[in-house]
Amino acid sequence: MSLQPLEPFERDPAAIVVVPDTEAAEPPEAAWGGRPAAKSGRSGRLAAMAAGFGLTGLVLGDAARRIGGLIAESPLIGLPLAVFGLLFVVGTAALALREWRGLRQLLRRAGLRAAAARLVGSDFHGEAARLLSQIAEELPDLPDRRRPLAVYRALSRPTLADGEQLELFERHILRPLDRRAYRLVLEASRDIGVLTALSPAGLFAGVLVLWRTLLLLRTIASLYGMSPGPVASLALFRRALRNAVLAGVADVATHAALEHMGAGLAALLSARAGQGAGHAVLAARLGLEAIRLTRPLPFIAEKPPSLRQVTKSLFATREADHRP
């Protein structure tokens, strides 16, 4: 049985109590449509974690017992060892906690993006405000972000549908960040190309490329308000690599082929320069994927930067061409 629609009514403006719209301040979980779906292997992972914690507990317990014995036998050796052990455990735990938070941030960001993707183009009202308020809190409070935020707030109004709110947020808040992220990708790709070309040995070049790529991914993540540690950066790297391979095989192949045509000439002159061009393109691809993975919204009205743009800018000389 369907509900009867509410009949029209009028109220005297002087006699009503206006209820403020507090939706934006409410916790976002209800509006997200849930966190990212639980993976099928979640129970297995929980079991593995429990086993890991248990084993760690056993090791720590055994170490504590042994150190306790050592203190009893020889306090001069035992006490410093105990202090060192304690510092080690606390440091490791802090590091693990930070990494765990970094990994959680990655998952959480994916959840935000999934929730936003559901609202793209939506004509309904009421969900975007809470989601965007959550996203705005997570973005870094850079001084040059305050003006776009003020403009966004001035333009945002209750008559905008959820899809429109998202679009407005993307245009005013994320667009400047996207531009900076694009420049980071460009700079890192160029660095990698040059480092590879100048490095004396292949292994050394590989290490340099890996280090610079990880640095790029971390910088992009920070730009979008995340603070991944080394493990989370590696996780980001892994995901970016996977996406680059899965989603962009054709793209990479096309552009790599194009670049190889260009790089082929260079390779005749210098094999190292050709290798540098290849590394730069790969780093650009990973950087672009990192933008997609760390950006709190999917690309809606804005065009995502493409590998073609980066490669074109990489080998262009005009500064104007560096804009996405």
Place this chain on the structure above:
Amino acid sequence: MAASPLASTLSQVLDQAREEARTFTRRLLDAHLRLAITGLRRSGKTVFTTAIVHHLLDGRGLPFFRPVHEGRYLGARILDPPGPPFPLERTLRVLTAEPPRWPEPTRALSTLRLELRAAATGMTSWLQPIRRLILDIVDYPGEWLLDLALLGLDYDAFSALALELAHSPGRAPLAAPFFALLKEMTPQAADPLFADRLASAFVDHLRRAQAADFALLLPGRMVEQEEATDFAPFAPLPPNLASGPLGEIMRERYARYRETVVMPFYERWFARFDRQIVLVDLLSVLNRGPAHFEDTRRALALVLENFRYGRTSLLGRLFAPRIDRVLFAMSKADHVAPNQHANAKELLALLIRDGARHARLEGVPQEVMVLAALRSTEVVRIEHQGQLLSCVRGWLVDEDRETVLFPGEIPHELPEDRDWHERRFRFRRFAPKRLGGARPDSHIRLDRALDWLIGDHL
């Protein structure tokens, strides 16, 4: 010394030729658009026209209009209109007055020409750093639009349609005097006075239908008193009368009306549009009930059949322009709370489904939108019977008082007849808010509409 008539005529011809050459050049450069602001009576065409001109001249308050949000928009200016001028000053004066009022309904065709400028982007920006667009807008009484339906109907088809409409449940009582007179007529009646009497009774019935807010009034311009003197009025006849001398008289008058009134209007203005917005006052239609919903649906379908849609080549743009992008918009969206807009959009899509078919078949991109060119209300949330409801607060035009209104829930599909009782909807007419600075909250989606209609040309 006064110029001779020959010199004056020659000068006029030269001016016209010069203007045509300018237009031709602009269209060759793809820098000229003719925008059809289409809508039945009281759909908000004049206010829409005034609001877009106001915002384009100001250049602010349009965050979803691409050239503005990309920071490329340089501004606009008004040029000499291609036809009778749109009374912009008058409409702006009443909308910016204190207290503001809605402009008077349009009684004649008027035109407006704007030049818009924006910094160019893309590969040709070095060649032409500033992009110019000439935008022609035509405003006209909604009744005139209905006459376009006559273009596809000969006299017999018109008679069949007009009589069917007059017999329809909501209109039959209004047409009773006309039918009574029709019964008195014999096929042999050949006196033009009979024809005049019958036509007069028919026009009276149309005016009564107009007063009862029916939309499909054919022929539209016969409803207007002052226009009725420009042509001999006519009336539909059933087949038995149409085949006699009276039918010959009516047939001849109908043909003349089409040739002298409808065709020039169509060829001069309506056959040359590039873009179109179809404004629909959905809320008034809902207020009036299912018969009016069907009436409006049919009126829109008949009218829109006569526009030329399709993608065009450069030569097509120059010599046989077609509408290559359409926007169907519910006007007066501010008369309901924003959380009802999604349903209103779906219902509008249902209302224009038949009307949009012609354009759809030609592959023309379409968009459906819910907008308000000028807001007249604000949204308030109040508690009612234990639930929080979004209502609108505004100044009622008819009662000259402020109110907070919950006008009913707009369904996403047409309600069943049994659900469509008289207490289902109560959409009221609100006075406009003053059209001051071009703020984004002074309208709803006017910028999105502009972006869809002309954004790609700037």
